[in-house]
Amino acid sequence: MQKGTVLSQLFERALGLHRAGRFAEAGRLYADILRVLPADFNTRHMLGVTRYQQGRHAEALELIGGALKLEPRSPQALANYGLVLGALRRFDEAVASFDRSLALVPENADTLNKRGNALRELGRAADALASYNAALKLMPHHADALNNRGVVLRDMGRLPEALASIAASLAVKPGFPPALNNRGNVLRDLKRSEEALASYERAIQLDPHYAEALSNRGAALRDLQRLAEALASFDEALALEPHHAEVLLHRGVVLREMRRLEESLASLDAVIAAQPDHAEAFYQRGHTLQLLHRPTEAAASFERAIALNPGHAHATGGLAGAALQACDWTRMAKAWERLQSGRAIVPPLTMLGYSDDEGLHHACAMRYLRDRLGKPPQRPRGGAAWRHDRIRLAYLSTDFKEHATAFLAVELFKCHDRSRFEVHGLSIGPDDGSPMRSRLEQSFDQFHDLQSVSDRGVAELVHRLEVDILVDLNGHTFGYRPEILAFHAAPVQVNYLGYPGTMGADFMDYIIADPVVLPRDRQPFYAEKIVHLPDCYQVNDASRCSGGAVPSRADCGLPAKGFVFCCFNNHWKITPPLFDVWMRLLEAMPDSCLWLLADNDAARANLCREAEARGIAPQRLVFAGRVAPGDHLARHRHADLFLDTLPYNAHTTASDALWMGLPLITCMGEAFAGRVAASLLRAAGLGELVTRGLEEYHTLALRLAREPALLRACRERLGDRAALSLFDTGRFRRNIEAAYVKMQAIALAGEAPYGFAVEAQAV
Secondary structure, eight states: OOHHHHHHHHHHHHHHHHHTTOHHHHHHHHHHHHHHOTTOHHHHHHHHHHHHHTTOHHHHHHHHHHHHHHOTTOHHHHHHHHHHHHHTTOHHHHHHHHHHHHHHSSOOHHHHHHHHHHHHHTTOHHHHHHHHHHHHHHOTTOHHHHHHHHHHHHHTTOHHHHHHHHHHHHHHOTTOHHHHHHHHHHHHHTTOHHHHHHHHHHHHHHOTTOHHHHHHHHHHHHHTTOHHHHHHHHHHHHHHSTTOHHHHHHHHHHHHHTTOHHHHHHHHHHHHHHOTTOHHHHHHHHHHHHHTTOHHHHHHHHHHHHHHOTTOTTHHHHHHHHHHHHTOHHHHHHHHHHHTTSOSOOOHHHHHTTOOOHHHHHHHHHHHHHHHHSSOOOOSSOOOOOOOSSEEEEEEESOOSSSHHHHHHHHHHHHSOTTTEEEEEEEOSOOOOOHHHHHHHHHSSEEEEOTTSOHHHHHHHHHHTTOSEEEESOSSSTTOOHHHHHTOOSSEEEEOSSOSSOOOOTTOOEEEEOTTTSOGGGGGGOSSEEEEOSSOSOOOOTTOOOOSSOOOTTTTTOOSSSOEEEEOSOGGGOOHHHHHHHHHHHHHSTTOEEEEEOOOHHHHHHHHHHHHHTTOOGGGEEEEOOOOHHHHHHHGGGOSEEEOOSSSOOSHHHHHHHHTTOOEEEEOOSSGGGTHHHHHHHHTTOGGGEESSHHHHHHHHHHHHHOHHHHHHHHHHHHOGGGOGGGOHHHHHHHHHHHHHHHHHHHHTTOOOOOEEOOOOOO
């Protein structure tokens, strides 16, 4: 048999193995042929294709490039050369190679499709779409091109068209895993996470080793609050591709949401080890470090994200929050410069710590929600008012546990007038197993644990329960799920207590306030209509304890004698102008100390350094560790005067101090968050402790410290709690119920929400 015939037969055998997917065996035969015929174009070309399919892209490029030296005008080799260049992420060269192929054979749908893929990777979405359309003009039922066209339409934000194109691909090729995966991606973008999950599940059923679909399934499960299942799906993907950066990133985020913080950090660090320039990983790492109370490291991580991606929309907001948490005032000043550009998307709660400009707060909240929600989901049902014998009232919160909001409001939930109201608790946060959790569960007519229920699922439950008024107790605080409220399942939705500002959302109808915290002229800065209660907007629990045994001063770390100024607010509320006043007070009262709540080591070190820079010995700052709520209340008895913060006042901490008979001095700000203590003091009969500027604040604080009789008189007025409207839960309950009745009447009349004031209700 002649040598040429033998080699021809070997080539045909290699080609058969190649087509059967037996790439290693085919490659060995192709290589054998090339040792005999090194200039054989077909063999060199096909061995290159085999190496590409084996993932050996550098070898593939050399082989197909060598084939093209033999036959430079081979359309197929040029197309395959472009494919390999794309795999090596050399997309500009890939497009050029596809163009050379198409110049020889213009009407090749496969090459036009591959060219579209390279153009999409270059960010040239419109050109990619044109290339896919040209392929489909030649072959209208080209499943790959239809699927890829859907992907680029998704990139362009044209989601309904994207969904239609991918559906057409699946009509041609029903069991096409990439199209099912991409369909899931578009459905997630459309906030249709249940359908997205089903699409990913089908892709995985067809291809159990499809790592991308496993990862995307995890993301959909996270959307649905099924965090343990999401983590399992990410772990399945990583078993297939252990170093897949995006999967590790998503895994780190879901671990953080599960409060497995050290594991979250390890997963995010693994992303950075694999891709040191991964800006998003540094951004997410910063958030995990914040929750680990490591704000200085968090700030550095956010700064690295900004350095890698100066246009990162959220990293500046993260940096601003970490700088606040650390009392790192140098970083705060730099962050504030960036915040003022108006381009950053900042958590609204962070903005309250920087500014008391309510116009800025409103704009920040709207921008934040637009980014988070995109196009708000359609409500599952209509919004017409229900008609019930009793108003069905539901309180929604992540904080039905040992939390400030629960300590304030638990007695209200219990004492609502059940002849007029049916009261539900909707818990979307964790069960901490505390006595407070048990008390909360017993305070509602029905308590619903919804932590693992999707946003749509919670909204549908609200509708099934025929809730008349849904009261959100979170606002823009940790764990807030605005997607639930965006469905507008209840006819009336109310912003109350948790967040001292506007949600910036047109799906919220009212905000409950009082004339001090939110004067009527601030309405232009609020998406919600303002409702005024007659005394103070903040509820209090008149049945709460006054703490346990009082520890000694030594047990608290306080000096044996001397005046004790205190502030038990979180450190992020402490700002340089206020701290300057505090240090002046310590200087004027040499035997005094400043008692602060221990928050994190970085803030403690920074505050001590700032004190020393102002001539005050750091030892005069005493830090109180975290203790049980009753023990914390008890130690208030060693403090002489509570010094409030600005622009974000003491809220629950102010109620704690006044409940324990500890006078508090505040400086009233311009925004809701900076006017709360003024409202509390007036309701406690101590309106004279409200000042209008920092100099007045300093003068009054010093006078109180130097005149024991004056301070004692303030304490005595706080002694009779029953006489203070601030601590009269029954009085508060009647007033807020009158507000709810008015809201329901407006809804039943078919009128749009409008602001109103409640008159004090008789017993």
